[in-house]
Amino acid sequence: MNREATLRDYYQAMLAALGPSRWWPGRTPFEIALGAILTQNTAWTNVEKAMHALRESGLLDPRALARLTDEELATFIRPAGAFRVKAARVRNFLLFLHRTCDLDMDGLRGETVETLRPALLEVSGIGPETADSILLYALGLPSFVVDAYTRRILNRHGLVPEDIAYGELREFFMDVLPPDPALYNEYHALIVRTGKNWCAKRQGKCPDCPLAVFLEEFSPLTCTGKSIIPHP
Template sequence: MTREQTLIEYYEALSERLGPCHWWPGESPFEIAVGAILVQNTNWINVEKAINNLKANDGLTPQGLRKFSMEELQELIRPSGFFRMKAVRLNNFLDFLDANSAKCITDLKGMETFELREKLLAVKGIGPETADSIMLYALNKPVFVVDAYTRRIFNRHMLVQEDIDYHELQEFFMDVLDPDIEMYNEYHALIVRTAKEWCKKSNPDCESCPLGKFMES
């Protein structure tokens, strides 16, 4: 079986069991981008609290976010953890938009994918996973997002090495799968849900996992 066939079979097995994920949550591309920065080193429950704080104070536009002092912004995003560092990163992101003459992130949608990715990665505090999440979920760019969950699952299935780096892992998918934005979106969300529900770091439940049958074959 080719790698493409294997990855599609995994995707179909997860889709059949879990159904649509409707990820990434957010009412606007800018909100999605802010969420991608805030979710670093925390879980989505904490990010939701911070997002709701910003929303209640009209802070989910570039102009709205700019009106806060650093201290005010830190307090609003405190639930997301590392709030001082993340406040700086949000301001770095706003500076990035200004430097590219973008009133909102959607103004960058017409930029070539590779160029936009490089520009995002140059923003202090935005790494590959955050940049790719912004590109896929906020801007509908055909970029496959990978993370520690992806590495864990596919290493346990002996499809990738445990020490594979981010870009190699990303290429493992993008080299063979069609650049299907909807599939990339859904596949990543399914992987995250699978890792949290069954393929946990300790005591994985392979018997109940929708991918368990592939471990046996």
């Protein structure tokens, strides 16, 4: 299998069917980073409610947010779910920003993925997917984001094993694609849009999927049709 050619073919098929995604929503790098933390284990619609409450109160700024008590912070982000846990994670991220860039994310612009990613992963409550989302979407650095949709789609097409680790799945893309933040941004967004609309966990809608061309036959229950791409 020519992995680069295969991944580019998948990208072009999704882009042709869905058009540009224009992700990630947020007016500033900090808003995007905050959204990446709040969206853990919840729907984006819930995050929007929390972000709206913060915006209406003039708190979508790291310095303003840092002045809140833990209880006040938790109250504002309640709509995002697990609000006390997420308040602690936001606080940890604010402390990280205070140490590294005096609460000004523009101060991180000169960093690289190789130096900044390990530092983010040391922040309690920030895992690989959140760290990569902050790097890619908030800071425009070439760090590919993968998620459950990525694993599900590629596994159902016979490209990766079901139990592939996050790091291996990330490298599946980054090993062969150029370190282009715009490409990584759009690719991940297209995967999420495709996954949400066609590749559900229990039952896929393979015949209408933008990636149907890469399967030669379909199973109506599991969407695990025979792939026309050989397994790596």
